[in-house]
Amino acid sequence: MAKVLVIGSGGREHALCRQFLLSPQVQQVYCAPGNAGMAGDGVQLVALTAFADLAAFAQQQQIDLTFVGPEIPLQQGLVDYFQARQLPIFGPTQAAAELESSKSFAKALLAKQHVATAAYREFSDYTLAWTYLQQQALPQVIKANGLAAGKGVTIVTTLAQGQTVLQDLLQVHQFDTTSVIIEEFLVGEEFSCMAFVAGDQIVPMPLAQDHKALGAGDRGPNTGGMGAYSPLPHLPADLAQQALEQVLQPIVAGMQQQQRSFNGILYAGLILTATGIKVIEFNMRFGDPETQVVLPQLTSDFYQLLQDMLAGKTVQPTWQHQQIYLGVVVAAAGYPGTYQQGAALPELSQLPAAVRPYYAGVALQQDQLVSAGGRVFLLATRAYDVATAQQTVNAVLAQLPLAAFTYRPDIGWHALT
Numbered sequence: 421m422a423k424v425l426v427i428g429s430g431g432r433e434h435a436l437c438r439q440f441l442l443s444p445q446v447q448q449v450y451c452a453p454g455n456a457g458m459a460g461d462g463v464q465l466v467a468l469t470a471f472a473d474l475a476a477f478a479q480q481q482q483i484d485l486t487f488v489g490p491e492i493p494l495q496q497g498l499v500d501y502f503q504a505r506q507l508p509i510f511g512p513t514q515a516a517a518e519l520e521s522s523k524s525f526a527k528a529l530l531a532k533q534h535v536a537t538a539a540y541r542e543f544s545d546y547t548l549a550w551t552y553l554q555q556q557a558l559p560q561v562i563k564a565n566g567l568a569a570g571k572g573v574t575i576v577t578t579l580a581q582g583q584t585v586l587q588d589l590l591q592v593h594q595f596d597t598t599s600v601i602i603e604e605f606l607v608g609e610e611f612s613c614m615a616f617v618a619g620d621q622i623v624p625m626p627l628a629q630d631h632k633a634l635g636a637g638d639r640g641p642n643t644g645g646m647g648a649y650s651p652l653p654h655l656p657a658d659l660a661q662q663a664l665e666q667v668l669q670p671i672v673a674g675m676q677q678q679q680r681s682f683n684g685i686l687y688a689g690l691i692l693t694a695t696g697i698k699v700i701e702f703n704m705r706f707g708d709p710e711t712q713v714v715l716p717q718l719t720s721d722f723y724q725l726l727q728d729m730l731a732g733k734t735v736q737p738t739w740q741h742q743q744i745y746l747g748v749v750v751a752a753a754g755y756p757g758t759y760q761q762g763a764a765l766p767e768l769s770q771l772p773a774a775v776r777p778y779y780a781g782v783a784l785q786q787d788q789l790v791s792a793g794g795r796v797f798l799l800a801t802r803a804y805d806v807a808t809a810q811q812t813v814n815a816v817l818a819q820l821p822l823a824a825f826t827y828r829p830d831i832g833w834h835a836l837t
């Protein structure tokens with residue numbers, strides 16, 4: 421029987437742990453550091469984050485597979501660290517993770533592989549950036565070059581707003597960034613295309629749609645993601661195949677040509693414009709909250725899939741095709757700005773059977789789960805259509821005491837209009 425270690429602590433990692441636990445081969449799932457909400461599923465929390473401690477733990481416990489959820493340990497080279505010690509791990513090396521951590525690396529690879537993306541310019545000098553912005557038609561999109569937890573992107577609709585954003589990024593250094601990308605604003609339907617990758621083998625997952633804006637109707641500030649659903653019944657049936665051929669295959673080939681061949685998840689943030697698919701961003705990890713609605717659709721063994729891919733075998737995982745999986749994030753009131761922590765979570769043990777919680781920013785205080793982060797938990801369900809799935813989750817949320825929290829009641833709305 422196998423032992424698995426998942427790195428991370430959010431709702432995505434909760435979904436990963438659950439999927440591993442479904443494998444008949446998996447005896448124990450550890451999550452480092454994990455969160456208190458996962459413990460109810462039998463996940464064992466491990467209070468470690470330093471690379472040396474994680475590697476020592478994996479060695480002592482004879483972990484059969486380590487899986488990295490978030491981007492930061494990938495960017496810092498956790499996979500390289502484990503590989504150097506012959507510890508089995510699924511994830512991209514530091515060099516491969518640059519596709520996510522460096523927007524300029526991603527843009528250069530897109531250009532080299534002739535994959536469509538927004539026209540852009542990169543600046544590290546405030547005055548040059550500000551001069552350029554004043555010459556562009558608005559809106560423009562300003563992105564911090566570097567990891568910013570999905571919060572380094574602003575769609576600028578006025579020059580005054582653009583000036584403030586450029587000052588924050590290039591003068592105040594709000595994020596750990598030394599340059600910005602100013603890019604063309606694309607119009608179209610956004611979707612997330614995630615795939616398992618091992619060398620040149622690419623195994624796409626069902627498409628999903630995230631809701632990045634805080635407020636209903638996609639208004640308000642950008643967040644890490646307020647809810648998601650999958651698959652996407654309102655988009656063309658061959659869209660996943662198009663994304664595979666036009667984006668995933670050329671990018672994976674380009675990574676190989678640059679000696680950045682990798683095992684891991686490739687997440688393409690895409691937009692279907694009037695002139696076809698264009699790339700908004702790449703991540704080298706599962707999306708959050710997309711994972712909570714995509715991974716449970718896998719009907720074959722998750723653990724076996726990853727082990728086979730690591731061993732270089734050709735895989736054919738199977739997915740459900742009948743239902744829509746939909747999840748609504750419950751965030752702390754005030755998120756993504758400053759928010760209060762320590763608010764008691766509502767009782768979630770009596771939910772209808774079809775509704776499942778995924779815990780994220782939570783902690784245990786005197787036997788009570790309390791909020792300890794921006795995105796606190798997600799409620800997910802599945803149904804034969806988007807409207808029913810949305811209504812099912814909303815009906816549950818409406819009954820809960822959520823004064824200290826906020827959520828979007830319109831997750832999935834693009835499929836409903």
Ligand code: AMP
Pocket residue numbers: 538561563570571573575603604605606607610632642689700701
């Ligand atoms: P990112 O973190 O790069 O995914 O950007 C966050 C969100 O900003 C995306 O999900 C889009 O909704 C939006 N966005 C980013 N770049 C563009 C663009 N060039 N055109 C339109 N919207 C964009």
Ligand code: GLY
Pocket residue numbers: 570630644645703706707708709710
């Ligand atoms: N949900 C978007 C992301 O994980 O980056």
